[in-house]
Amino acid sequence: MTTSLVEFSDYEANGLRLQLAGPPDDLAPYLSAYYRTEVEEGVEIEDWLPPEEANLRTGSATVYKAAIGGDAVIDVPPGVISGPTDRVTYLRIGGGKFWGIGLTPAGWARFIRLPASDMANRITDIAGSAAHGSLQAMLDALREDGDDVQASARLINETFRALPGNGLDSESAIRAVHLGFLSEDASSVASIAEMAGMKPRTFERFCKRHFGFAPSALLRRQRFLRSLGKYMLDPSMRWIGSLDTHYWDQAHFIREFRATMNMKPSEFAALPHPISGAAVRLTSMRAGVTMQALYHPDRSRN
Template sequence: MNEQRFYCYVCTMAFLADENCYKVHMVRSSELLQPFVTGCHIYETLPDKIDICHDIIFPAWTTIRFIMPGGKVMISLNGEEYRDIPIMAMFGPLSLLVRAQGLPGRIIGCGVTPLGFARLFNFPAVQCANRVLNLEEIWGARAHLLFSALQDCETAEMVMAKFEEFFAPIISKLTEKEVQIAKMMNLLTGSHGIEIDRAAQIIGFSKHQFLRNSKKYFGFAPKILLRRSRFLKSILAVASNPTENPITLIDEGYFDYSHFVKDCHYFFQMSPSEFVKLDKPIAMLSMKVMQKLTGNQVQSLQQIKF
């Protein structure tokens, strides 16, 4: 296996990982756009190196993905049969692992925060949770314009510039309600041992408001989101340190290892050992690139600065 290489462009906050037949390139959004769109990514599978790529997609906030001409991606969610996704796809917020396979090619996408979702889409996030929708049916001609513009981009920096231009209309100062939602997002990703009543009190919501806003902006009930963040931090630690005893790596909020295994079956539909052995080359590269770029291995653990 070739040695993995990282290149850092400090001025644009971009990182590239290149290993064998896969390339992952990510660029972070500008400071003004970051509360709404975390950044862009380019995934490439080289056709002269591999026929079909098998991979996974981690539980995440909403993601927009464009499959460039010649490519094809099929997914399986929650054990269902593999099915094609649209070339212009909107992945709603995910609590479950997605299995993916596709032909060699290029995928361009961007991560959308819960705040960004509310500004970009006119329906609650719970309606598209654990679903993949056709972006063309939501945005119409605007989706085609963005897709066309991205096809002409040769670098991730050019891609991010197109996204910045496209998303410029949604950039404005956060409202008082949005500040509460930003605090809620940071709490749900960083304080997974907290009780719901206490979390609502900290944000300034009643318990009912907290639950309603969780589904509207985040797609899931808060208990699921708190479990998701605890589990992801634990399973990522296990996957990143395969030679260590997993019991020493999981979050202290788990009663015992069987409790963690139960969560793994819930979110990933497999055991931790099965996940570690799973073929996931692009996902593993993405984890390393995102860690360099944001300090977190996956998009769903990123927090909003405001």
């Protein structure tokens, strides 16, 4: 087992500190990132997070509220499983410390082992979930004593390495489909299904079980995130300059933006994005992509 130090990228401004690291090579197919967020006492921030893959999160704060899509704002439990999303997550936090761990689709299948569609667009208390008990213990430890990021990263590595996960027959197929959706050349569901060697109805069931959504929704999410990530990395550019090549025109993008983020692009641009903006910059530095859901599971972590 590796005992080398984990390299965390660090962003700090206006009472917010975000630290982000990638997993070691053996866990990179299953985990996309480890991230530590701190908000100073007396500071309260809001953000509107783009769609993402599943996460494990834990934290303690004076304010910790969230809502997915058009759902009501709720108080977030101390330790949660957040399923994959295809719409905006509103977040309001203040005076607290948080840890998060991003899961790839293969990581969800290997470690959580529930149909991803059952948890899509949901935030669930890990204490009432079917997740492995050691994951809850890990989140409890990170919440109670997570200030040492190196010790915390070792705990995360050790916890996931100890989980049972051998013999997952669908893992190679999940990886192939994941890479298919990540490809900027993928222009249709049919082309990805053909690449995966699946008939359309089988492919639909496969995607819902392992990725949370129908393949058409996943394809829309990826082109949307490529466009939004490019814009957020350089907000000085006009929206038209960030559009993915698979959009027919700007009106097509605006319709999908409103359906995904519950607002127009101009409204989003006018809002503060302290967490998501910092995450885009750090993720781009660490993994070469702007969004967690664009993370390439074969990317070297060195």
